[in-house]
Amino acid sequence: MSFKPASSSRAAVALVALTVLGACTMIPTYDRPGLPVADAFPQTGEAVSSASSNREAADLGWRDMFPDPVLRTLLRDALDNNRDLRIAALNVEAARASYRIQRSDFLPRLDAVATSTAQRTPDTLALPGAPEITRAYSASVAATAWEIDLWGRVRSLNQQALAAYLSRDETRRAAELSLIAEVANAYLTLRADQAALRLAQETVRSQERSVDLTRDLEAAGQVGRLDLRQAEIALRAAQSDLSLYGRRVAQDRNALVLLVGAPLSPEMSAALAAADTLPDDLGVRGLPAGAPSSLLERRPDIRAAEFDLIGANAGIGAARAAFFPRLSLTGSTGAASSALDDLFDTGATAWSFSPRIVLPIFNAGALRASLDRSELLTQVEVARYERTIQVAFREVADGLAGQATFEDQIAVEILRVEAGREALALATQRYEAGEDSYLAVLDAQRSVYGAEQALIRTRLGRLSNLVTLYKALGGGWTEAGLQADAALRD
Secondary structure: OOOOOOHHHHHHHHHHHHHHHOOOOOOOOOOOOOOOOOOOOOOOOHHHHOOOOOOOHHHOOHHHHOOOHHHHHHHHHHHHHOHHHHHHHHHHHHHHHHHHHHHHHHOOOEEEEEEEEEEEOOOOOOOOOOOOEEEEEEEEEEEEEEEEOOOOHHHHHHHHHHHHHHHHHHHHHHHHHHHHHHHHHHHHHHHHHHHHHHHHHHHHHHHHHHHHHHHHHHHOOOOOHHHHHHHHHHHHHHHHHHHHHHHHHHHHHHHHHHHHOOOOOHHHHHHHHHOOOOOOOOOOOOOOOOOHHHHHHHOHHHHHHHHHHHHHHHHHHHHHHOOOOEEEEEEEEEEEEOOHHHOOOOOOEEEEEEEEEEOOOOOOOHHHHHHHHHHHHHHHHHHHHHHHHHHHHHHHHHHHHHHHHHHHHHHHHHHHHHHHHHHHHHHHHHHHOOOOOHHHHHHHHHHHHHHHHHHHHHHHHHHHHHHHHHHHOOOOOOOOOHHHHHHHHO
């Protein structure tokens, strides 16, 4: 694996290139808008300040973030095969080609031109002694309508095309980060639903034993028919959950196949089938938030919005330059002759030079309207850029809030499960001793089942929140962390 430069460094180089390109034009000076958010993320709870690493989350490669080998394989396959990501990459290449087309306007386009003309003049129009058919041959190198960029119009359009290309590249990177988060969440959801399915299977077996026991007791006259029906109701509810989670597991696998972009191998299918638990150590605990300003360099969607703003700002320069004269040159040099054999003889040299200047005089306000439109579009991009930052700030704040509270919630849910299991054991003892009805056992069973389901959902919520926070902080743009990359480079 080769070392990849930091995404923030590439963004900085791109911004410098755009600044240099915009010199000597009528493009307004670009000033990055201020952050329309607070200076710091809300710090809610111990989990935020006690992060396990002093590196920023964006510097944490996705292999470091997700140590689970099955998930790593799924992520690698998705990055190689996902069709949405492939479309995004092709869009980047298309934008790059558009930029190259626009950049070609800097230099004159030279064409080799060879012509042959034959013309017959009617007898009534021909001069005495003139041939009935005249021929002319020419071969030349010609430059057609090359615009001399006196006012920076071409440079402005070039900067606009470059900004569009860079924006598409950042959009592709954002799609890559989103894909990583989607695959991780789909895998976690599958494991959670498989854990719930396993719990439902265990509950069905337990309820079947309870029904058999209650039926024997009812036949012996020790319990009433009501107890038997209540046991059957609990069994049917567990069987319904069994069908529900079986359907969800199948749908989760279909979602993973779509995200990965290729059928799952037999080995991967077997590994996924065996992943029927949801431990808490599937992701790195505690992500350092950093400062809101770091999102400008880390979040590709924010960088894409800024490049869109820079492109719109360059459009103002092109609209301003349209008010001034446009000078273009057309010329050719070569040879011309009336006979093909004499085309390259001495004296057959021919050239032409045609400068052309166009000065706008009256266009019914079209140029003024074009400039107004460019300025309004720039204001739209400013608002869009600021809103992108606000959305990013909110996503990080939500993730930090979850990071600070999910641990406590999981601890409470574990205590709830333990208390429910103890209550079930006591209720069963009292029922078997004839001290209580079977209704108490059913209530205890439902409480334990509900508590174990809630624990699975809470663990899924914590892990999904961690994945979402990782993405919100700009993590996932590199496969290995920066420290690992540096070691590979050395």
